[in-house]
Amino acid sequence: MHDVLAPRLTQFVAVARTEHMTRAAERIGVPQPTLSRAIARLEADLGVALFTRTGRTLRLTPAGRSLLRRAEAALTELTAAADELAGDADRTHGRVTLAFLSTLGTEAVPRLLRGFRDTHPGIRIELVQGRHEMLLDRVREGVADLALTSPLPDEPGLTALALADEELRLAVPAGHRLDRRDGTVDLAEAADEPFVGFAPGYGLRGTVDAWCRQAGFGPRIAFEGGDAATLRGLVGAGLGVALLPLAPDVPGVVQLPVAAPRTVRTLGMVYPRDDRPTPPVRELRAFVTARAPHLLTPPDTVEPWLR
Numbered sequence: 226m227h228d229v230l231a232p233r234l235t236q237f238v239a240v241a242r243t244e245h246m247t248r249a250a251e252r253i254g255v256p257q258p259t260l261s262r263a264i265a266r267l268e269a270d271l272g273v274a275l276f277t278r279t280g281r282t283l284r285l286t287p288a289g290r291s292l293l294r295r296a297e298a299a300l301t302e303l304t305a306a307a308d309e310l311a312g313d314a315d316r317t318h319g320r321v322t323l324a325f326l327s328t329l330g331t332e333a334v335p336r337l338l339r340g341f342r343d344t345h346p347g348i349r350i351e352l353v354q355g356r357h358e359m360l361l362d363r364v365r366e367g368v369a370d371l372a373l374t375s376p377l378p379d380e381p382g383l384t385a386l387a388l389a390d391e392e393l394r395l396a397v398p399a400g401h402r403l404d405r406r407d408g409t410v411d412l413a414e415a416a417d418e419p420f421v422g423f424a425p426g427y428g429l430r431g432t433v434d435a436w437c438r439q440a441g442f443g444p445r446i447a448f449e450g451g452d453a454a455t456l457r458g459l460v461g462a463g464l465g466v467a468l469l470p471l472a473p474d475v476p477g478v479v480q481l482p483v484a485a486p487r488t489v490r491t492l493g494m495v496y497p498r499d500d501r502p503t504p505p506v507r508e509l510r511a512f513v514t515a516r517a518p519h520l521l522t523p524p525d526t527v528e529p530w531l532r
Contacts, residue, residue, distance in 0.1 A: 233267050234296045236260055237275070241293045244283045317347045319505035324353040324360040324369035328429070328453045328470050329492075334373070341512050348505045356451060357428030364495055370506045371496040371513070375428050378495060387493045388517035393433075394471050394480040394488070396456075398463045401479070409484040412440040412468075419447035419465040421456050432490050433468045439486040 239249040240260070250257040268275050275289035285293060325334050338350060353360070353369055361378055363369035377385035395410055397403050403410050403418075416437075422444065423430040437444045447465045450456055456467050461477035468488055471480055494513050496502075502510065 233263055234300055236263050237267060238293065238296050238300060240264055240276070240283060241285055241289060241296075245281060246283065247281070317345070318349070319503055320349040320351065321371075321503075321505045321509045322351040322353060322363075322369045323509065324355070324363050324372040324374075326357065326360065326374055326428070326492075327354045327451065329373055330354050331454070331472070337513065337516065340516060341509060344512070345505075345508055348508065350509070356423075356426050358426055361495065364497060367497070367500075370502065371494055371510055373492060373513070374495055375490045375492045376432065377491060377493045382498055383495055384498045385493055385495050386514065387491050388513065389492050390489045391470055391492050392482070392489050393429075393468045395483050396460045396467045396469050396475075396478050396480050398460055398466075399477050399479055401466070403466070403481065404479045405481060409482045411485050412436060412483050412488065413442065413485075415466050416440065416442035418445075420444040421448040421450070421459045421465040421467045422446055423456070424449040424451055427451060429468075429490070436468065436486050436488055 235253060236249075236255070239253045240246060243249040243252060246261055246264075247257050250260040253260075264275070271288075271292075273288040274286050275292060276283040277286055278284075323334075334352075341348075341350075353363055357374050357376070360369065360372040360374045361383070364372050364383065373388075375391070377387060379385070395403070395412065395415060397415075397418075403414060420433075422433055434444065448456075448459050450459075453469055453472070456469060457472065457475050457478055459465060460467050461475060468483075469480075494510065496510065
């Protein structure tokens with residue numbers, strides 16, 4: 226029945242408010258005979274009379290008054306939704322939802338957004354951060370317009386664009402037996418150490434497990450979490466070692482380059498393959514693509530436009 230009602234609500238409301246078929250037809254820009262037939266079909270489909278007719282004047286029946294209240298509420302809601310969508314799609318003042326790994330939230334994403342805001346000051350950006358699988362779900366569901374994540378998925382409904390490589394280092398407590406401030410370490414040398422790491426479901430957990438297998442061991446997990454800063458804190462407290470993205474100097478923690486295996490992951494942008502992005506979404510995707518080489522640049526070497 227909603228397929229019958231939806232196209233006719235505007236016609237019905239126009240007739241109900243003018244109480245005159247000809248004036249209503251002029252108001253909404255349709256021929257009067259067409260409008261008369263549409264109202265007659267609506268009454269027939271609903272099985273009730275919506276108007277009583279006295280000459281050319283129309284009066285709502287009780288059923289008509291009941292439908293009018295609901296029809297006006299529905300049209301008001303529809304208009305508000307259309308206005309909101311139009312606002313979100315506005316090229317200069319629209320809205321974009323960006324999802325990203327929590328490990329990117331301290332430096333990389335803020336630097337990225339600062340650069341984007343310089344050239345697109347009116348676009349509103351909603352931020353969603355979390356673990357890898359959650360980010361992909363947000364993109365699949367249409368909640369997020371794009372996601373910055375790793376590892377990159379290979380599935381029919383998503384486009385995945387590699388952006389930059391990110392080195393992970395072995396974080397050890399200061400004074401640890403592997404503390405070689407000017408050297409490198411093979412991951413196999415940490416085989417007997419307790420590890421602190423991301424919980425299952427985080428993309429980096431699977432990546433770290435794979436690197437450890439390449440080094441010939443399975444990591445002995447002492448603590449699991451979802452926040453890189455917390456994991457570094459655990460390392461600094463002497464509770465284990467961890468493979469984590471490089472961060473600014475952390476008291477009590479030494480971050481060692483790993484010689485073997487190569488502990489580098491690919492970060493990229495993921496978005497729906499067959500979507501029709503709004504202009505603001507297209508602008509942010511293009512900006513991320515163009516600025517990818519700078520995404521993971523340490524703060525002291527960032528280009529001036531990102532400062």
